[in-house]
Amino acid sequence: DAGVTQSPTHLIKTRGQQVTLRCSPKSGHDTVSWYQQALGQGPQFIFQYYEEEERQRGNFPDRFSGHQFPNYSSELNVNALLLGDSALYLCASSLVGSGGAGNEQFFGPGTRLTVL
Amino acid sequence: GEDVEQSLFLSVREGDSSVINCTYTDSSSTYLYWYKQEPGAGLQLLTYIFSNMDMKQDQRLTVLLNKKDKHLSLRIADTQTGDSAIYFCAELPGYSSASKIIFGSGTRLSIRP
Numbered sequence: 672d673a674g675v676t677q678s679p680t681h682l683i684k685t686r687g688q689q690v691t692l693r694c695s696p697k698s699g700h701d702t703v704s705w706y707q708q709a710l711g712q713g714p715q716f717i718f719q720y721y722e723e724e725e726r727q728r729g730n731f732p733d734r735f736s737g738h739q740f741p742n743y744s745s746e747l748n749v750n751a752l753l754l755g756d757s758a759l760y761l762c763a764s765s766l767v768g769s770g771g772a773g774n775e776q777f778f779g780p781g782t783r784l785t786v787l
Numbered sequence: 788g789e790d791v792e793q794s795l796f797l798s799v800r801e802g803d804s805s806v807i808n809c810t811y812t813d814s815s816s817t818y819l820y821w822y823k824q825e826p827g828a829g830l831q832l833l834t835y836i837f838s839n840m841d842m843k844q845d846q847r848l849t850v851l852l853n854k855k856d857k858h859l860s861l862r863i864a865d866t867q868t869g870d871s872a873i874y875f876c877a878e879l880p881g882y883s884s885a886s887k888i889i890f891g892s893g894t895r896l897s898i899r900p
Contacts, residue, residue: 675829704887713791713875713890714830727887761829776888778822778829 673698675764675779683785684752692747692782696764702726703745704776705737708759720745721767749784757786791891793876798897805863807894809876812857816878819852820888821861824873833874834861868898 676695684690696703702721706714716729720739739745743764749756760783763776793809811819817838822830836843836850836859843850849862863870873893879886 706890711892713877713892714888716887716889719887729887763830775832775835778831780827780829 675762675777677760677762677779677782679782680780681783681785683787685787686752686754688752688786689748689750690752690784692749692760692762692784694745694747694762694764694779696743696745696762697777700764700766700777701743702765702767702774703739703743704763704765705745705747706761706763707731708761708781710758714761717747752786754786757784759783791876791878791889793874793891793894795892796895796897798899799866801866801868801898801900803866805861805866805870805896807861807863807874807876807896809859809861809891810857811859811876811878811889813878813880813889814854814857816880818879819850819859820875820877820879821848821850821859822875822877822890824875824893825871830875863896866896866898871896871898 678693704719705717708714717731718728719726723739734750736748759781761781762779765774765776791811799805820835821833823833824830834845834848847864851860873895875893876891877888
């Protein structure tokens with residue numbers, strides 16, 4: 672079991688560009704959540720996808736959008752990049768109804784995005 | 788509102804116990820978590836406690852929950868150099884079956900010889 676995987680590992684973009692980050696959930700999981708972790712901060716919830724639809728959204732502008740595919744993998748898209756978008760972007764997967772630790776979310780290693 | 792607060796730094800001597808404290812604000816939180824993040828790595832769920840419990844022990848880890856004061860603590864017994872990391876307190880608000888997790892800013896634990 673590969674666990675949650677994310678690509679790319681690192682990315683450098685310039686202001687105004689667009690970026691797409693990818694996430695493959697842990698085998699058997701059906702829900703993907705995305706978090707932004709700025710330097711020295713805790714992760715902030717961006718949104719969550721289940722059954723290919725956005726189920727819940729945090730306090731992020733519409734420049735942040737996402738998608739979930741039939742195989743449960745997911746993409747995070749950020750348009751019109753700002754310097755403040757520089758952060759570690761974490762993907763977490765879970766299985767609805769699995770019980771336990773509130774449907775435990777398993778995190779990937781993240782994608783480090785730098786906006787210049 | 789949603790806010791989780793924890794102290795930024797903690798330094799302990801190897802072999803001593805570490806106690807990391809956290810306060811949260813959402814009284815409807817069902818699960819409270821402790822995550823560990825090592826440099827260059829993602830988040831690892833260390834332990835969690837359900838809101839109707841006041842203590843949970845798992846090997847070297849002890850979690851205490853004071854629901855009245857909305858206070859959560861993590862005690863690591865016999866702290867080792869491998870415990871050096873950032874520890875995040877987090878809560879799962881409400882009763883959603885799969886909802887967003889609210890994280891604190893993290894406590895950086897350093898171990899001195």
